[in-house]
Amino acid sequence: MKLSINGQAREVDVDEDTPLLWVLRDHLGMTGTKYGCGVAQCGACTVHVDGVPRRACVTPVGSVAERDVVTIEGLAGAEADAVRTAWEAIDVPQCGYCQAGQIMTAVALLKEVAKPNDDQIDQAMAGNICRCATYVRIRRAIHSAAGDDS
Amino acid sequence: MRRFALGLILAAGCTKATPPAAPAAPVTASPASGLRSLASLQAIEDDEARAIAIFAEVGKILTHPRCMNCHPSTDRPLQGEAGLPHQPHVVRGADGHGVPGLVCASCHGETNFENVPGNPHWHLAPASMAWAGKSLGAICAQVKDPARNGGLDHDALVKHMAEDPLVAYGWDPPAHLEPAPGDQETAGALVAAWLEAGAHCPPP
Numbered sequence: 503m504k505l506s507i508n509g510q511a512r513e514v515d516v517d518e519d520t521p522l523l524w525v526l527r528d529h530l531g532m533t534g535t536k537y538g539c540g541v542a543q544c545g546a547c548t549v550h551v552d553g554v555p556r557r558a559c560v561t562p563v564g565s566v567a568e569r570d571v572v573t574i575e576g577l578a579g580a581e582a583d584a585v586r587t588a589w590e591a592i593d594v595p596q597c598g599y600c601q602a603g604q605i606m607t608a609v610a611l612l613k614e615v616a617k618p619n620d621d622q623i624d625q626a627m628a629g630n631i632c633r634c635a636t637y638v639r640i641r642r643a644i645h646s647a648a649g650d651d652s
Numbered sequence: 653m654r655r656f657a658l659g660l661i662l663a664a665g666c667t668k669a670t671p672p673a674a675p676a677a678p679v680t681a682s683p684a685s686g687l688r689s690l691a692s693l694q695a696i697e698d699d700e701a702r703a704i705a706i707f708a709e710v711g712k713i714l715t716h717p718r719c720m721n722c723h724p725s726t727d728r729p730l731q732g733e734a735g736l737p738h739q740p741h742v743v744r745g746a747d748g749h750g751v752p753g754l755v756c757a758s759c760h761g762e763t764n765f766e767n768v769p770g771n772p773h774w775h776l777a778p779a780s781m782a783w784a785g786k787s788l789g790a791i792c793a794q795v796k797d798p799a800r801n802g803g804l805d806h807d808a809l810v811k812h813m814a815e816d817p818l819v820a821y822g823w824d825p826p827a828h829l830e831p832a833p834g835d836q837e838t839a840g841a842l843v844a845a846w847l848e849a850g851a852h853c854p855p856p
């Protein structure tokens with residue numbers, strides 16, 4: 503099966519109903535995308551499919567064969583740069599396990615809403631769980647990435 | 653079966669379709685479906701009583717969790733057989749497809765996958781179509797009101813129930829979830845028969 507991952511053509515020999523997360527981590531060795539719950543409840547495995555956040559653990563790889571998949575390893579652009587800068591400046595992560603998924607969602611939000619308010623951030627990030635409860639820092643970092651440090 | 657539904661629409665005054673050349677077999681819901689057969693309902697002579705009896709069967713479908721969970725009374729969908737608040741805490745958004753950063757399609761793909769329901773059109777019904785917590789009479793009044801049913805006239809209402817691909821999900825959920833009673837064809841035929849009988853509603 504041919505895939506487009508982070509702008510690169512990849513080919514894998516897997517069943518079409520294999521979860522995309524399995525393909526990324528086990529077949530392609532791209533372990534930046536994390537396995538959390540496996541049932542689309544935690545958001546740790548979030549990637550972008552054609553620019554839209556998608557839980558890789560419940561995405562059959564056959565459904566993304568003709569689409570552009572972006573993972574944390576390939577995340578790029580102004581919003582991604584701003585998020586990385588803010589994440590580092592505010593020192594958002596604690597254990598860090600969920601942060602790839604958090605960042606993927608945060609960037610997707612900022613691509614659509616340049617300066618989100620608290621409600622918009624909370625709604626967008628509601629599907630990304632952080633067991634260290636870094637939610638306040640995440641919200642602050644998204645504001646910072648949006649250029650709103652007030 | 654669809655030809656039978658079309659015949660009912662024609663009886664209700666629709667002139668857009670050609671009547672079937674020969675009577676189609678009557679819709680007979682499976683005894684296991686929990687729905688009365690349309691034939692037994694059609695035997696009720698009084699129009700109002702027949703319409704109300706038919707809508708009681710339609711209501712068994714509309715109020716089933718597979719339908720009701722996406723017609724919630726708030727901006728948050730419900731889930732499961734108990735109709736519990738959806739986890740994660742997703743919200744309707746501007747168009748029923750979620751909000752920037754967390755859309756329905758973030759988890760719900762084009763097909764069911766393991767425990768996650770899927771459909772290419774997965775989204776929440778508009779707030780005007782909220783059914784949760786309402787009586788069957790109130791839902792009935794809502795369903796036939798174009799101002800609250802998405803602007804559907806009678807023909808469109810039958811078509812929606814009988815053919816809409818997202819409505820079809822109600823009978824094709826993941827294995828751990830119970831399908832809605834009957835099937836989509838029966839649902840369309842029941843709605844057509846209810847409209848033909850005058851679209852009377854149970855008391856609110």
